[in-house]
Amino acid sequence: MNMLAKAEAADHALGEAMDRYAIVKSTIYTSGERDPREPPEHPDARGKLHLMGPDPRLPRMPERPTLFDFFKYRFGPSIHLLQSARLAQKNGVSEKLVLACLLHDIASGGFIRADHGYWAAQLVEPYVDEEVSFAIRYHQVLRFYPDESVGYKYPESYIRLFGADFKPEPYLERAYQYARNHKYYMSARLLTVNDLYAFDPNVHVELEEFTDIVGRHFRQPDEGLGFDQSPSAHMWRTINWPTRYL
Ligand SMILES: [Fe+2]
Ligand SMILES: [Fe+2]
Numbered sequence: 001m002n003m004l005a006k007a008e009a010a011d012h013a014l015g016e017a018m019d020r021y022a023i024v025k026s027t028i029y030t031s032g033e034r035d036p037r038e039p040p041e042h043p044d045a046r047g048k049l050h051l052m053g054p055d056p057r058l059p060r061m062p063e064r065p066t067l068f069d070f071f072k073y074r075f076g077p078s079i080h081l082l083q084s085a086r087l088a089q090k091n092g093v094s095e096k097l098v099l100a101c102l103l104h105d106i107a108s109g110g111f112i113r114a115d116h117g118y119w120a121a122q123l124v125e126p127y128v129d130e131e132v133s134f135a136i137r138y139h140q141v142l143r144f145y146p147d148e149s150v151g152y153k154y155p156e157s158y159i160r161l162f163g164a165d166f167k168p169e170p171y172l173e174r175a176y177q178y179a180r181n182h183k184y185y186m187s188a189r190l191l192t193v194n195d196l197y198a199f200d201p202n203v204h205v206e207l208e209e210f211t212d213i214v215g216r217h218f219r220q221p222d223e224g225l226g227f228d229q230s231p232s233a234h235m236w237r238t239i240n241w242p243t244r245y246l
Contacts (some may be wrong), residue, residue: 017056022048023243028112040235045101048246054113063242064224065245067214071207074239075124080196082205088194097187100135101194102210111239117236126230127219133183138179138188139195144168146178148194 001009022045026037034041054060059073071078085102093101107119117140125133145168146154158166168176179185214220221228226236238244 020049021051023051023055024245025243034121042109042138051243053246054241057241058242062224064222065226065236065240066220067218067225068207068211070106070225070236071240075106076194078109078204079199080173081105081109082209083199083203083208084194084196085191085210086203086205087196088190091194093190093194094218095229096129096132096212097135097190097194099213100132100187100191102214103132104139104191104195105137110230111235121233124218127221128217131187132217134182134184135188135191138175138182138185139191141168141172141175141179142188142192144172147189150189152189152193155197162163174221219240 010126011013024042027040030036030040058090061073062069065073081102081104084100084104088098088101103120105116105120106123107113107116107175111123112119117137121133121137143155143158146152179188182188221230221233226233226240
């Protein structure tokens with residue numbers, strides 16, 4: 001089959017799959033665009049099955065997906081993560097912290113934005129050392145608070161993004177105080193220092209550069225992420241199959 005024939009066959013298969021299944025979006029996809037108190041809009045499901053597997057519109061993940069498979073097939077372009085990890089490496093931080101930099105924003109890139117530090121930490125917690133998940137969880141909060149001892153200032157980009165009068169809420173202040181007094185404070189702080197906000201278009205970083213670090217510090221389950229029995233396996237499955245009905 002030539003390229004064009006292949007593309008046409010793929011299109012045809014997708015069309016058939018879309019005719020076969022009714023795809024219902026989770027409330028969180030649409031909340032705000034519609035009033036979540038109203039009954040959800042369901043697609044016309046007459047003669048169709050409800051999807052209980054992979055979404056035919058998405059690239060198919062391997063049976064036993066690895067962390068890198070999620071990077072390749074489910075997370076948006078990860079330039080920010082790759083460049084942050086590279087910078088951390090250049091600054092000579094520990095391998096665990098390089099890993100934390102590589103993973104710190106996977107939630108905003110592949111799952112949910114709000115409280116992205118907490119979501120990302122929870123996703124990786126069963127597979128990394130506590131220092132790594134702590135750094136990821138609290139980088140989100142620490143970004144709001146300067147620390148002159150390491151030259152970390154309140155980001156100018158936050159003034160642009162959130163306005164000059166944005167003030168972290170009391171729960172964030174409490175989380176900051178907790179993190180400030182924790183034994184891994186400096187790990188989370190170093191993550192904020194290496195958390196690059198501007199992409200350098202001239203710096204090209206490949207995911208594979210971090211294969212060894214991931215191999216040494218991320219305990220990949222044999223069954224594949226999502227199919228093990230860890231407390232966050234269901235979250236990986238949801239990223240894999242975001243439109244599964246139940
Ligand atoms: Fe972040
Ligand atoms: Fe970041």
